Amino acid sequence: MTTTDPQAGTGTATQDARAHRGPTAERAFAVAQVAAPLTTALAMPALDPQAQATICTFLAAPALVAAANAAGLLPERLLNDVPGGDILRAHRRPFLASALATGFAAAACTLNGTAGTDTLAAGFMTMPSTSGIVSIAWWGTVAYIASSLRRVLTPHRPTAPAGPTPADDAPGPDGELPGPVTDIINRWHTYISNPRGTNPNQDLILTGWGPDAWTGTIRATPGHSVTVTTDTVSGVYQLPHAWITITDGPYGSSKHITVRTTAPTTDEAQHTGLQALWNRRVARSGGCMPGTHLEEITPDPATGGIAAWVVADENTDAITVPDQYRLAGALYSTPLLISIQPTQNPRRAKLRKMEHSPLETGKDLTDPSVLRANKNGFVQIGTGISGRPARLQLFDPKIGAQHILVAGVTGSGKGGILQIIALAYHVNHVAILYGDPKGSSNPDVAKMASYAGTGRAGAMGMLRLAHAILMHRIAQSAAEDAKNFKATPERPFIGVVLDEFAQLLSEKSPDQEEAAPIVAALASMGRSMGMGLVLCGQIMNLDQLGSDTSIRDNVFYGGALVLLRSDSDQKNRVDLPDAFSGIDPSKIPAFWRTGDESLIYDPDVPEDDPTRTFGVGYTVGPDESAEMMRAWILESAAGLYRSDQIVIPADFPGWEDRETIAATPVNTKKKRGSKGATKAAGAADDYDLDGDGDFDDEQTSPDDNAASWAPAPVTALAKEPTAEEKILLVLREYADPIGEEVAYTHIDTIIASAGVARRTVENRLTSLVKSGKVIRGAAGEYGLPLEGYATP
Numbered sequence: 156m157t158t159t160d161p162q163a164g165t166g167t168a169t170q171d172a173r174a175h176r177g178p179t180a181e182r183a184f185a186v187a188q189v190a191a192p193l194t195t196a197l198a199m200p201a202l203d204p205q206a207q208a209t210i211c212t213f214l215a216a217p218a219l220v221a222a223a224n225a226a227g228l229l230p231e232r233l234l235n236d237v238p239g240g241d242i243l244r245a246h247r248r249p250f251l252a253s254a255l256a257t258g259f260a261a262a263a264c265t266l267n268g269t270a271g272t273d274t275l276a277a278g279f280m281t282m283p284s285t286s287g288i289v290s291i292a293w294w295g296t297v298a299y300i301a302s303s304l305r306r307v308l309t310p311h312r313p314t315a316p317a318g319p320t321p322a323d324d325a326p327g328p329d330g331e332l333p334g335p336v337t338d339i340i341n342r343w344h345t346y347i348s349n350p351r352g353t354n355p356n357q358d359l360i361l362t363g364w365g366p367d368a369w370t371g372t373i374r375a376t377p378g379h380s381v382t383v384t385t386d387t388v389s390g391v392y393q394l395p396h397a398w399i400t401i402t403d404g405p406y407g408s409s410k411h412i413t414v415r416t417t418a419p420t421t422d423e424a425q426h427t428g429l430q431a432l433w434n435r436r437v438a439r440s441g442g443c444m445p446g447t448h449l450e451e452i453t454p455d456p457a458t459g460g461i462a463a464w465v466v467a468d469e470n471t472d473a474i475t476v477p478d479q480y481r482l483a484g485a486l487y488s489t490p491l492l493i494s495i496q497p498t499q500n501p502r503r504a505k506l507r508k509m510e511h512s513p514l515e516t517g518k519d520l521t522d523p524s525v526l527r528a529n530k531n532g533f534v535q536i537g538t539g540i541s542g543r544p545a546r547l548q549l550f551d552p553k554i555g556a557q558h559i560l561v562a563g564v565t566g567s568g569k570g571g572i573l574q575i576i577a578l579a580y581h582v583n584h585v586a587i588l589y590g591d592p593k594g595s596s597n598p599d600v601a602k603m604a605s606y607a608g609t610g611r612a613g614a615m616g617m618l619r620l621a622h623a624i625l626m627h628r629i630a631q632s633a634a635e636d637a638k639n640f641k642a643t644p645e646r647p648f649i650g651v652v653l654d655e656f657a658q659l660l661s662e663k664s665p666d667q668e669e670a671a672p673i674v675a676a677l678a679s680m681g682r683s684m685g686m687g688l689v690l691c692g693q694i695m696n697l698d699q700l701g702s703d704t705s706i707r708d709n710v711f712y713g714g715a716l717v718l719l720r721s722d723s724d725q726k727n728r729v730d731l732p733d734a735f736s737g738i739d740p741s742k743i744p745a746f747w748r749t750g751d752e753s754l755i756y757d758p759d760v761p762e763d764d765p766t767r768t769f770g771v772g773y774t775v776g777p778d779e780s781a782e783m784m785r786a787w788i789l790e791s792a793a794g795l796y797r798s799d800q801i802v803i804p805a806d807f808p809g810w811e812d813r814e815t816i817a818a819t820p821v822n823t824k825k826k827r828g829s830k831g832a833t834k835a836a837g838a839a840d841d842y843d844l845d846g847d848g849d850f851d852d853e854q855t856s857p858d859d860n861a862a863s864w865a866p867a868p869v870t871a872l873a874k875e876p877t878a879e880e881k882i883l884l885v886l887r888e889y890a891d892p893i894g895e896e897v898a899y900t901h902i903d904t905i906i907a908s909a910g911v912a913r914r915t916v917e918n919r920l921t922s923l924v925k926s927g928k929v930i931r932g933a934a935g936e937y938g939l940p941l942e943g944y945a946t947p
């Protein structure tokens with residue numbers, strides 16, 4: 156069946172007489188509509204009364220259907236589903252007219268016999284007369300039916316091949332189909348859907364037609380799949396392959412088709428080319444993203460290429476992001492020029508097919524103020540492919556410092572990222588503690604740090620100092636009953652930056668026993684104490700991370716991950732958010748090489764020296780989506796930081812003794828029977844980290860921690876005294892120094908000395924007198940009771 160769909164039509168065809176079921180069936184129906192009134196008028200008088208009554212009864216059914224159809228009472232769904240429903244829809248008016256004329260003939264001839272036939276057939280000759288008017292009306296109706304259906308009744312003449320649609324082919328006011336539409340429909344039927352066509356019974360419902368394109372729905376018989384291919388359509392309509400797009404339809408046995416009939420502009424050619432390539436190579440079953448299609452294909456100024464939404468088809472639940480390498484191959488591109496980025500919406504992902512990657516040259520960091528954090532502690536460490544800032548959160552005003560894990564193979568640019576993070580700390584007045592077991596990897600970071608320990612021993616010393624500060628802050632916050640960490644100039648956020656963490660944390664490191672519990676404590680408790688941990692290393696393997704899942708999980712889940720070029724297993728080592736799916740950091744090549752390599756080596760062609768991809772990777776915070784980015788290009792931070800503005804953690808009373816603290820090992824003896832490596836969170840509890848020799852639930856010998864640094868007893872920071880405390884202070888000031896008699900002070904003096912509002916002083920004095928802490932003297936005078944004085 157081939158038809159136009161009046162509901163969905165976007166073209167210019169009108170509604171009537173537009174159905175083009177297989178021409179034979181429709182023509183037969185049209186002939187029946189014209190013939191029915193004539194045959195009834197001729198045949199009825201010859202029948203006996205019983206036969207006439209039977210025929211009249213049978214005629215009631217089509218009459219009812221015709222009336223309901225003309226009144227629009229038949230549901231669209233029914234018309235879509237019943238065989239010939241599309242013909243009924245298109246023949247609404249002629250079918251009703253035919254039913255009326257037939258019914259009238261049946262009634263006239265049944266009642267009047269041959270006279271009735273004569274009246275209808277020849278009554279117009281007796282004009283002027285009633286029978287003449289009746290006859291003219293009846294013949295007029297028959298003529299209207301024939302005229303409405305004349306296009307269906309006249310045999311089809313082949314039309315010119317499909318091509319650009321001339322403007323004067325728009326449908327006529329009587330609903331006639333324009334030539335190209337008829338041609339589309341007839342060709343489909345002749346070569347594709349008819350029983351001897353390429354795809355029998357796979358009918359076309361034309362939903363839109365215009366001068367440049369037509370659209371439709373291909374419907375197979377229920378339960379069967381549509382198998383019409385773009386190749387078939389291209390051959391039948393003699394149009395280039397790339398102009399035809401077939402995508403999944405609203406249900407199993409249907410597909411959408413869009414066919415361009417004129418050559419696309421260069422941009423459009425690129426877009427339709429991508430669309431066609433997508434459908435042919437990527438969305439096909441067995442392709443790397445089956446059950447998807449592209450929407451909103453648009454030029455992408457940042458890359459000179461195209462961006463589009465990848466959208467899941469009706470029958471696809473969610474988009475599964477494929478291996479970028481495979482996708483690049485399917486789209487005849489290279490991995491560096493293809494980007495696919497999942498979004499929070501499981502049915503949509505962003506696709507970029509680039510002409511050039513904006514990451515290839517990167518962006519220079521010349522002004523350190525771009526690293527200033529926004530009010531939520533986010534800083535831009537580079538730029539994504541789309542031009543979007545690649546961001547990291549250094550600290551959160553509500554929940555404290557944020558941890559960061561930087562992972563990548565050697566030369567991937569970890570050191571560069573670390574330098575940018577350190578500069579961001581500096582710009583945002585965060586104190587830096589820097590440990591570099593390799594020694595002098597990043598001289599500028601060492602210079603920005605308030606404390607830098609290089610070499611393995613130096614880095615270990617930095618961790619001990621960080622641990623001491625952490626312990627102090629924990630004790631301080633307990634004494635102050637503080638809930639959230641609030642940074643102040645005296646008590647700043649601290650960034651604890653440890654490069655090449657495996658040197659201290661791997662199972663093979665002689666320092667692991669001491670370093671791992673410290674890092675675990677910083678990972679689990681540092682956030683709320685304003686201490687962010689930045690760990691930088693080559694792989695996120697557990698054995699490289701202190702064999703303690705709490706380090707990896709707290710650092711990653713409590714903050715963010717910067718994943719640079721790495722081995723492909725990196726992404727499996729931590730449970731990355733869905734936004735990260737499909738990303739394979741091992742597919743970031745070491746060099747930019749986007750052109751084709753030559754098969755035969757030509758010594759005369761100078762080597763095209765590749766440039767490195769350092770700093771290219773993904774930043775993923777817990778709720779950000781992973782877009783390929785490149786860190787700022789910053790070979791050296793020299794000149795961008797101020798040596799006179801290095802922030803130190805001034806709240807730490809042991810700062811002057813930092814070298815001694817750094818040289819004093821921390822007692823990290825494990826709990827007896829503890830299996831630190833298997834504890835997922837709060838692993839610091841497994842160690843005697845506060846150095847008091849107490850494992851919370853176990854008593855150990857005080858000798859165990861003889862050499863450890865332990866926080867000094869903490870006094871709460873001075874707080875503004877309350878009104879009551881101020882009043883008592885004043886009274887104490889005026890009290891008898893030898894305490895022999897009660898010294899009374901007038902309320903005016905108390906108010907002036909305490910600096911508290913009169914009303915508050917009066918209220919507080921009343922309650923102080925009630926509680927016996929103050930005694931009332933003569934009018935308006937108050938004093939402190941003598942020691943041993945008992946209030947009533």
Ligand SMILES: Nc1ncnc2c1ncn2[C@@H]1O[C@H](COP(=O)(O)OP(=O)(O)OP(=O)(O)O)[C@@H](O)[C@H]1O
Nearest residue numbers: 564565566567568569570571769770787788789790
């Ligand atoms: N953001 C950057 N801007 C400019 N140059 C960079 C940047 N990142 C890295 N580089 C260059 O790439 C080189 C290698 O980078 P880097 O030392 O940071 O790699 P790495 O991953 O730390 O390697 P390794 O693990 O061996 O220390 C650097 O010496 C520097 O020249």
